[in-house]
Amino acid sequence: TNSYRIAVIAGDGIGTEVMPEGLRALQAASEAFGFELDTTEFDWSSANYYSRHGQMLPDDWFDTLRTFDAIFFGAVGWPDVVPDHVSLWGSLLQFRRHFDQYVNLRPVKLLAGVPSPLAGRAPGDIDFLVVRENTEGEYSSVGGIMFEGTERETVIQETVMTRTGVDRVLRYAFELAQSREAKHLTSATKSNGIAITMPYWDGRVAAMAADYPDVRVDKFHIDILTANFVMHPDWFDVVVASNLFGDILSDLGPACTGTIGVAPSANINPDRRFPSLFEPVHGSAPDIAGRGIANPVGQIWCGAMMLDHLGEHAAAAAVQDAFEAVLARGDSSVVTPDVGGSGTTQTLGQAIAAAI
Amino acid sequence: TNSYRIAVIAGDGIGTEVMPEGLRALQAASEAFGFELDTTEFDWSSANYYSRHGQMLPDDWFDTLRTFDAIFFGAVGWPDVVPDHVSLWGSLLQFRRHFDQYVNLRPVKLLAGVPSPLAGRAPGDIDFLVVRENTEGEYSSVGGIMFEGTERETVIQETVMTRTGVDRVLRYAFELAQSREAKHLTSATKSNGIAITMPYWDGRVAAMAADYPDVRVDKFHIDILTANFVMHPDWFDVVVASNLFGDILSDLGPACTGTIGVAPSANINPDRRFPSLFEPVHGSAPDIAGRGIANPVGQIWCGAMMLDHLGEHAAAAAVQDAFEAVLARGDSSVVTPDVGGSGTTQTLGQAIAAAI
Ligand SMILES: CC(C)[C@H](C(=O)O)[C@@H](O)C(=O)O
Numbered sequence: 001t002n003s004y005r006i007a008v009i010a011g012d013g014i015g016t017e018v019m020p021e022g023l024r025a026l027q028a029a030s031e032a033f034g035f036e037l038d039t040t041e042f043d044w045s046s047a048n049y050y051s052r053h054g055q056m057l058p059d060d061w062f063d064t065l066r067t068f069d070a071i072f073f074g075a076v077g078w079p080d081v082v083p084d085h086v087s088l089w090g091s092l093l094q095f096r097r098h099f100d101q102y103v104n105l106r107p108v109k110l111l112a113g114v115p116s117p118l119a120g121r122a123p124g125d126i127d128f129l130v131v132r133e134n135t136e137g138e139y140s141s142v143g144g145i146m147f148e149g150t151e152r153e154t155v156i157q158e159t160v161m162t163r164t165g166v167d168r169v170l171r172y173a174f175e176l177a178q179s180r181e182a183k184h185l186t187s188a189t190k191s192n193g194i195a196i197t198m199p200y201w202d203g204r205v206a207a208m209a210a211d212y213p214d215v216r217v218d219k220f221h222i223d224i225l226t227a228n229f230v231m232h233p234d235w236f237d238v239v240v241a242s243n244l245f246g247d248i249l250s251d252l253g254p255a256c257t258g259t260i261g262v263a264p265s266a267n268i269n270p271d272r273r274f275p276s277l278f279e280p281v282h283g284s285a286p287d288i289a290g291r292g293i294a295n296p297v298g299q300i301w302c303g304a305m306m307l308d309h310l311g312e313h314a315a316a317a318a319v320q321d322a323f324e325a326v327l328a329r330g331d332s333s334v335v336t337p338d339v340g341g342s343g344t345t346q347t348l349g350q351a352i353a354a355a356i
Numbered sequence: 357t358n359s360y361r362i363a364v365i366a367g368d369g370i371g372t373e374v375m376p377e378g379l380r381a382l383q384a385a386s387e388a389f390g391f392e393l394d395t396t397e398f399d400w401s402s403a404n405y406y407s408r409h410g411q412m413l414p415d416d417w418f419d420t421l422r423t424f425d426a427i428f429f430g431a432v433g434w435p436d437v438v439p440d441h442v443s444l445w446g447s448l449l450q451f452r453r454h455f456d457q458y459v460n461l462r463p464v465k466l467l468a469g470v471p472s473p474l475a476g477r478a479p480g481d482i483d484f485l486v487v488r489e490n491t492e493g494e495y496s497s498v499g500g501i502m503f504e505g506t507e508r509e510t511v512i513q514e515t516v517m518t519r520t521g522v523d524r525v526l527r528y529a530f531e532l533a534q535s536r537e538a539k540h541l542t543s544a545t546k547s548n549g550i551a552i553t554m555p556y557w558d559g560r561v562a563a564m565a566a567d568y569p570d571v572r573v574d575k576f577h578i579d580i581l582t583a584n585f586v587m588h589p590d591w592f593d594v595v596v597a598s599n600l601f602g603d604i605l606s607d608l609g610p611a612c613t614g615t616i617g618v619a620p621s622a623n624i625n626p627d628r629r630f631p632s633l634f635e636p637v638h639g640s641a642p643d644i645a646g647r648g649i650a651n652p653v654g655q656i657w658c659g660a661m662m663l664d665h666l667g668e669h670a671a672a673a674a675v676q677d678a679f680e681a682v683l684a685r686g687d688s689s690v691v692t693p694d695v696g697g698s699g700t701t702q703t704l705g706q707a708i709a710a711a712i
């Protein structure tokens with residue numbers, strides 16, 4: 001029987017609440033489909049680890065994690081203990097970079113049983129994928145401050161795009177679009193205003209489009225693109241975006257499908273030299289943490305994406321079918337408040353595990 | 357009688373179609389309220405001016421425009437003739453910078469008669485102001501390319517924030533929030549990911565908040581903020597944002613109110629050393645240009661904001677009342693297709709002028 005070594009990092013806040021349900025679903029899938037999951041938990045959180053050690057990760061984190069088949073991640077960040085930019089640059093963003101997880105794949109799908117805030121939209125109307133560049137671009141650590149503490153204070157941060165970095169994520173997005181029925185790729189840009197990096201991005205998109213004559217390519221500036229997510233979410237199939245624009249679109253998209261609580265993301269190292277990382281789009285959510293009402297579907301959907309990545313396609317499909325069916329059933333004593341129920345993280349997680 | 361010198365730049369595409377209706381409304385207001393508008397039109401467009409001169413503006417544009425009381429602007433950009441980053445950096449973005457229009461004020465209001473794409477939202481539910489920093493930040497012209505044409509190609513663009521630039525727009529936003537009933541200011545950030553400039557922005561917001569104890573201040577990262585525009589548009593009163601984030605939020609907000617065709621913006625030089633510039637949020641819209649169906653309300657609303665800025669408050673209110681009433685009446689043979697009618701730019705513009 002196949003066996004997979006999974007590093008589990010629940011993190012902070014609702015990360016610690018949804019993770020048990022994510023693991024419960026994976027456990028059910030492993031029993032039903034006859035593979036083994038060998039999980040190791042790491043308590044690398046702001047609230048516990050940082051408080052005790054003054055850093056988010058032990059010095060040997062890279063060697064510790066690199067031999068795992070995948071990383072199953074909850075959420076990190078607890079601003080009362082440590083500012084977000086310290087906690088995130090101290091963990092999640094390090095993983096993305098050092099494990100070269102250059103694709104962040106984020107499905108946006110309106111599910112039956114989840115009411116959309118958009119008028120007149122039904123399941124089937126919204127079903128697309130955001131492919132986000134995940135290692136460079138606007139998320140750079142280059143820059144600094146000059147004349148600090150004076151009236152002349154000037155702060156600079158550099159956006160850095162490389163041909164390697166841009167082309168590989170575009171290649172992934174073009175391949176993905178080509179594999180789908182609609183064969184439609186939308187590029188997020190802002191070349192009219194951000195006039196150095198974004199025209200470069202546009203140029204690489206145009207150059208690569210020549211290799212994929214069967215893919216229909218369009219582009220929108222990020223401002224009108226966000227507007228179109230609301231006005232015309234049915235226009236999209238695969239949307240490729242820089243690190244920051246992908247970050248924005250992959251929160252806005254799920255909001256249009258009713259709740260970011262169900263949205264998953266896969267931080268993928270496509271060449272498989274390093275483990276990929278699977279984390280829900282929602283964060284640690286200090287506002288609802290501790291109440292046991294966080295929606296576990298984001299974490300469970302991440303589990304499905306992880307199984308797919310590991311090659312357990314049938315199990316992945318079963319997990320996906322299970323949470324879609326439980327949400328569609330919409331038993332209000334089972335589903336969580338964000339989708340209109342009075343259930344808890346546990347009741348929803350248990351119902352999904354039972355359905356697997 | 358008061359008289360104002362107005363520079364009129366219709367620009368490209370639907371800019372040339374909505375401008376006559378904007379002027380028609382202003383003309384009606386000047387007759388009704390007894391002031392004079394002395395308008396001078398400048399044909400500084402991509403399609404005409406750039407095609408003939410290879411640049412967007414004549415060399416003496418600054419001295420030509422600086423003595424006007426205001427600039428009434430349509431839209432610029434015609435990608436078939438000149439790439440957007442060349443046309444925009446060759447005109448609009450120069451005006452903002454050289455005339456130090458450091459506040460871009462953009463109302464977001466759900467109007468009666470304009471159906472919202474958001475389920476269950478009625479006029480009154482969405483009514484807030486975006487205050488966008490308008491001269492620095494992510495819209496910088498600093499950066500470049502290295503190893504051009506090789507596999508090692510690297511492109512860098514710098515975001516530049518200064519204490520002067522950040523503090524003055526925050527000050528404007530705090531004052532504005534304080535003057536309103538809700539006294540609520542929301543700051544757009546992304547300090548968890550954009551970890552040099554955005555923590556600086558957050559720090560300046562926190563420092564200034566001490567001067568305005570009666571203003572309730574909160575902040576959201578831009579990703580979840582866009583999600584909240586869709587899920588909870590009623591949460592907002594005054595939203596202050598950097599140049600790029602403000603650009604995004606001021607397209608997304610109007611989309612949530614049904615159409616960006618009605619959204620106005622005021623590029624303001626608050627110290628009045630230079631003329632302020634009033635332009636609709638929509639662009640030149642090549643996709644619908646030439647068909648006479650563009651909604652002129654964005655341009656007309658800009659006219660109202662311009663009158664307010666010039667001190668003609670009663671006239672400004674009358675223009676605002678007029679377009680709100682005509683839209684609310686919703687005569688489908690009068691209003692434009694974007695708000696569900698079969699009227700034209702002209703029928704809608706004429707009806708509004710008549711109502712003034
Ligand atoms: C045309 C473009 C450069 C401009 C901007 O990004 O500022 C526009 O989108 C706006 O919002 O006025």
Ligand SMILES: CC(C)[C@H](C(=O)O)[C@@H](O)C(=O)O
Pocket residue numbers: 088247281283548549579
């Ligand atoms: C927590 C934050 C740094 C992160 C990001 O901006 O990438 C998050 O928003 C995400 O989308 O995974």
